[in-house]
Amino acid sequence: GQSLEQPSEVTAVEGAIVQINCTYQTSGFYGLSWYQQHDGGAPTFLSYNALDGLEETGRFSSFLSRSDSYGYLLLQELQMKDSASYFCAVRDRTDKIIFGKGTRLHILP
């Protein structure tokens, strides 16, 4: 079957670094996306990796290893406003977009 696995919850301290992992199993693969969603809000696009390696955008970085079917989102210098749910997503061979169940990030002061 097709699935994405990510931790349900992660807790970190303000100012620290946190990594949210995502492993995927799909019938086809074009790339891995990450979205942020605050409570009651819409998903907001963060990053997209089509090739292996690290992509950096400000405090957020995303990594992909196609051979390991694995990626992660790295958040640095955590701020309270980063408290949200983070979803990884892939497009499969049939062009459906599959989202993971989301990782709830709790940030402690």
Added chain:
Amino acid sequence: EPEVTQTPSHQVTQMGQEVILRCVPISNHLYFYWYRQILGQKVEFLVSFYNNEISEKSEIFDDQFSVERPDGSNFTLKIRSTKLEDSAMYFCASSPTYQTDTQYFGPGTRLTVL
């Protein structure tokens, strides 16, 4: 900055009634999507739309659902006969290109079926 808009923000309907959820994608985007999110759960893909036709749909998108782009700006999702389990947040998204998966989501319509 251009954004995806959706109306209404909240729709309450009786079971069995038809509802139409409306979206205005970003003007120069070519790919359009509908998703739903049941409270506390993950975002679920419903349908993608390109060049005035459905390009892909999920198992959720059965005969009760339809999409339409009636003019150059609107993109609608119709549910013909709503069920209690259709209660969810419905998000519209659009993308300028295909392969990058950079999708811009609207604020959503909360559908409550009584």
